[in-house]
Amino acid sequence: MDDLDAALTAAAAHGGRIVCQPAPARRPGIRFAYFSDPEGNLVELLQPTDPRRAQQTADR
Structure with a gap:
């Protein structure tokens, strides 16, 4: 999902x-x-806001 706000919702x-x-x-x-999931695991969500950064993140 490319939309951090929608993913968090x-x-x-x-x-x-x-x-x-x-x-x-x-x-x-x-x-x-x-956010924490129902079992209490902490989850980090990241969203690149710069198209160049998005490609660098995808390459990892």
Whole structure:
């Protein structure tokens, strides 16, 4: 999913608990958010906001 906000909303709709709302990361061109799943595992979501950064992330 390319939309961090939509992914976080979907996670919450399926029993996840939002731990950290979407925010810009320290590295330019990336946003992040955290949620915990129903079992309590912490999950980090990342969204590249710069097309060049998106390609670098996909290459990893």
